[in-house]
Amino acid sequence: MAIPVTTALGRRDRLWPAALASAAVHAALIVWALLHLPAPAIDLEQKPIVAKLVRLGEKRPEQYLPRREVAPPPPAPAAPAPVATPGPAPAPAAPAVAVAVPTPHPKPAPPKAAAPVRGTGNTLASVMSKVQKQVKEEQWGSPDGDPAGDSETAEEGDRYLAVVKRAIESNYQVFSTTVSDRERMYLKTAVVLYIDPDGRLSRWHIETPSGNGGFDAAVERALRSTRVPPPPDGQKDLYRRGIAIVFTP
């Protein structure tokens, strides 16, 4: 006896809700997995973004070759200054040299002897001439830069990364007994940091440990102590997925 058509149709009708529910569950699982899948391992040799805060100023023409960032000049010497113009926050001369500014701008005449034994070999006169030249340098930046910025350029998205970097750096301290002199030259720890839309550092994991447990612990201490502002609108998803940070001593 043939099966009545109505009976056959009823059977197919009962399958549809189950099929749809199954597809929905599978779709949800796929989406969850992709959002939480680890990204490819961090390449420690990859050139990272250097997070910089661009200063307020005119934009340097793109076709120009880049210039080296130089340390802000120290305050002008006291007595003979005719018009008191407050400069930027003073940077002491010693750290300016320690930043390793290149050997000084030459005067045409005497050859400069190599002075390889100590520091950069700068004389006071050459340092001063360099400082004066820096004061006259045009300070390129961006019309929507930051008055506290110290960089000529910044890539897209750098501003928030620069803020994150500064916040972590302010809590980042590696005790001298933790890392040996030798390890200082090559130690690296790679961390993936997840930032919630409200700025909370919700979680992190050490992607590539350094091999020095004390150093890795110092990195985690810094992250536990850090609070950052919320990511900018339009980038919240990016930071929820995580940023990679390579720590060095």
Place this chain on the structure above:
Amino acid sequence: MTLPRSALIAALATAASVASAAAPERPTITIGSPNFQPLPIAVAPFQGDGDVRTATEITDVVRSDLALSGLFDVLDPRGFLADPAEGYAAPAIRFARWSDVGAEGLAKARVRAGADGGLSAELHLYEVRAGREVLAKNVQAPAGDPRAAGHRIADEIVRYYTHEPGVFSTKLVAIRKARGQWDLVMVDVDGRNPRVLLSERTILLAPVFRPDGGAVLVTSYRSGRPELWLFTLADRSFRRLAAIPQAMGGVYSPDGKQIAFTIMQGANSDVWVMNADGSGARRLTREPSLDLSPTWSPDGKRIAFVSDRAGTPQIYVMSADGSNPRRLTFQGNYNQTPVWSPRGDQIAFTARDERKVFDVFVISPETGRIDRITQDQGRTNEEPAWAPNGRMLVFKTDRTGSNALVVSDAKGNRQTVVAAGGGDLSAPAWGPISE
């Protein structure tokens, strides 16, 4: 209830679109020491068995080399607080005195005549804070060559800290022009010990070492036109490598089996490649433009070169067979003399900036990012060459008033004039490490 089939398709399509949108690049930043901080190291006066002068000379060479590298802050010996008669072995060392002057590393050595009549130096390296020895090494050098001993000691210290060989025992060559004469000169990395390898009354240009270090390839006008000639160090012979007129600027492939070079033909020039013995020359570029100054990638698969096919001299990269050329530089309007770092991650080159000053720059062949090495240091810094470990550069400068050579770390933070005087120095090349 019957649900439409289209709802199922819509659910799956939604999952697919979310999946494709859920894989953005993850940005990477560094925290800690974006600018490398040199390690403070004290090099105590080396002790000599009866020959104080030799020991002193070796000490000076070690201090100079470590400072030259940019890796170390070599402490001024005038500030040392430790007893000068303090021994070089651990029990005799008062580490607190060295810590007081800020040293984190301490190098001591004893120098004496070796069993074969040469020099022998017993190096001891200490971590000051831990108060322990971390390296003990015997270094040998030929008799009467204390500078060689100093360079080898410095190489061992660098090797300990960086896990890479030092380059202080390598050599530089350059062209020196003076009194209507062109000399091929060789100097130590610190510019000392100059010696003339070849002296010509006709133009010499663009010397490069053969990868085994046994010869120097140079462009010579001895025949009245530019050709590639080879100077062999062992027997000091100088012979024409290939009878290819107008050939210049030859550079060896990293495996030493091929030579890329330029042929000038009137207003046109092209990049060619040939076997290292001068045979099998074949053309790589065919544009009606100036294509010249090739340099090999360290894997030998690509060649960077200069071309003005876009109107101004720019750096290009192509496959080693001449295919797939692509422009690399888009900043500046006069970029030239590219040299690929042995590390592969940077190409150093000379560029003229908006003030018409020539300076040394580096560019990443992957990202195109340009960083500047020299700035406000004379009007001309040019013709860079990489050290074999890719951590240092040598280039020509006019900052002293005449053309001299500068050795720099790879970021330009530590630059030292190493060779000046006796004529105009140009076109430096850095020799390989001999193990």
